[in-house]
Amino acid sequence: MTVTTSYDVSAVRAHFPALDEGAAHFDGPGGSQTPDVVADAVAGTLRAAIANRGVQTAAERRADGIVGQARRAMADLLGATPDGIVFGRSMTQLTYDISRMLAKTWGSGDEIVVSALDHDANIRPWVQAAAARDVTVRWAEFDPATGELAVEAVAGLLSERTRLVAVTGASNLLGTRPDVPAIAAAAHEAGTLVYVDGVHLTPHARVDVAELGADFYACSPYKFLGPHLGALAASPALLESLRPDKLLPMTDAVPERFELGTLPYELLAGTTAAVDFLAGLLPGNGSRPDRLDASMRAMEEHETALRVRLEAGLAAIPGVTLHGSPDRPRTPTVLFSVDGLAPETVYARLARAGVNAPAGSFYAPECARRLGLGDAGAVRAGIAPYTDESDVDRLVTGVAQL
Template sequence: MTQLDVSALRAAFPSLASGIAHFDGPGGTQTPAAVGAAMAATLTGPLSNRGTSILSEQNAEDAVAAFRAAGADLLGAQPEGIVHGRSATQLAYDFSRHLSRDWGPGDEIVVTELDHDANVRPWVQAAERTGATLRRLTTDPVTADLRLDDELDEVVNDRTRLVAVTGASNLIGTRPDLPRIAARAGEVGALVYVDGVHLTAHAAIDIAALGADFFVCSPYKFFGPHCAMLAADPALLETITPDKLLPSTNDVPERFEFGTLPYEQLAGVTAAVDFIAGMAPAGMDAAPRRARIVAAYEVFDAHELRLRRRIEEILAALGDRVVVHSRAAHRTPTLFATFPGRHSDDVARVLAERRVHAPSGTFYAYEPARALGIDAGLRIGLAPYNDDAEVDRLAEGLAAAL
């Protein structure tokens, strides 16, 4: 396995010169200079509304096409199935309205106790609005994973219309068995809507292998600008009719994108995907971008896993002063901890005084926090640019705080 050149990677991020050790990757990563440059170059043009009659129009067309191609390479999808959204929350609300048009009493919708509220509340409210029944896959606080052996076949049944499930918990890092959940949904004819916001920052995605009918991610979690994208089979999108303006196109995927697209934002997403591909091991320059993305994630994963294990050892050495709730067998490099007798806000404050950013809270993960009986905790999330020196600083800050 090729080792990640962390020093070279860090040099691409101007913000890291601040001296802050960022363990807040699950909330959003830092941004490489190349992404900002791509956005500025697109925005300053020439740039007009889309068309082909003049360079400024063509630049807009090219930004859209490049974004869809980059999203497809990132997620193992087709460009015609990539939908831009302002945020993952906005896309979930949009598609909850699109998909619930024909729901009614007798239909069932499944959510989970691992999900960020953005992949729970839109479906809860759609079920309430249509009279459908809401079901939950619950979390076992001991394993920090879903109780699939006990619940999956009963909760996902012939009445199920849709299963909304996370690819990885943004709170505790748990990666539930998506292929198993999707296989059960397929048996009963239900759709699977996957919130991949946290997962996409840490794993190469293949939506077909995961069994996702809809897969959503947010580029600002993996070096890009603040927006979101949804991937789906274009043939499935053709079966969905959204409310839209009369003059706007009915083509897929554009009929799901309302108003003028932010071309500079799309260019930033493309640059972020290219940045990831550029982290592939040496000798892959001529390989297709998809292959380079997959290879880069393998390098990222090895680096992040090594650092995660170091942090786990540091937390274990603190004994009963720390309770680590991230304990699932399959999980991301994100650790969530509480401190008996101490509030996590106090620990986060001591770390911040040392210019180490590991925030405190529950981070909109209402369901897993409730399942674990937690009102707040410290989240330590790794990104590829974190290094051993920063882990040392984290250890020193935790020791001082406790």
């Protein structure tokens, strides 16, 4: 299948110095490569005068401006409001912080719902918080044959004692995209909050947290071409109602009350640059949200076409098993096994051929075990904005030669 969108992948690739090393990168789900403009933004911030946020000196104003710009950029990317954007070390850290805070309001007999499809970062913080408060954990199971998490699998577990539903926007292992709006609607009807792990969804689809119905939406900029940190979106009104543990001198203003210590200004500058890069994948003018709409639609078409090409190529190789259903809504993520070869062996041999397609369970042990893959998992190939047809063909050829 030939990619025929208006998306110019050659122009995109020109901004990624890492690609000059010659490897075909399918390791994006674990962390994407970085465009030059993001690296420049990080380095430029470190080279400039910087200080704690304030208004008296140029260095203080620069820091304050960087934080405000990053909040606006993430709000544009997620369909949120700047005052509802919280930054942290990682999605995992933010989820632990929120879980411990919310759990203070839970009591014995209360319940939460987690999904076996999820990354452990959207399971273990909730399970551990529940255990500390004698709260019951209900497990929503997915169909191992298709990788699908049905709305009914979550809705059937809800009760008047449910305090939270934690669900993924897209499985980082299979790429499966549950019907989050329908799940959220059922949860809200039951009077409970919804926490969505958007780490794997955000790099591949246009996100609107209100349309998803997410009360909390957490993601990681380093998965969508940015630096290593985490970001969380919620309504300012919801954040105003929450009281995290914090230092006495810290401001009580939202969203700063949730951000412990001084923010990494250079990483926030890189995050803004990453969002602007995504908004500029297609030429054009207009507001950043409008440009993100157009660019990410084109990017999604490009990535989907490459996923179809990859799945067709792998399916034609005897002994290769594709996990999950290719006919359901999903990200451009392909999980596969090769008969007679351990996943780590496939990973190592492909790496020697200059194809980076890692193996494992990728911090989704519950999902991997239910697929019958155990802790060894399988090989995961993730397509990114800089992936082209030659990368896909190199991977298919490498697997065929095993």
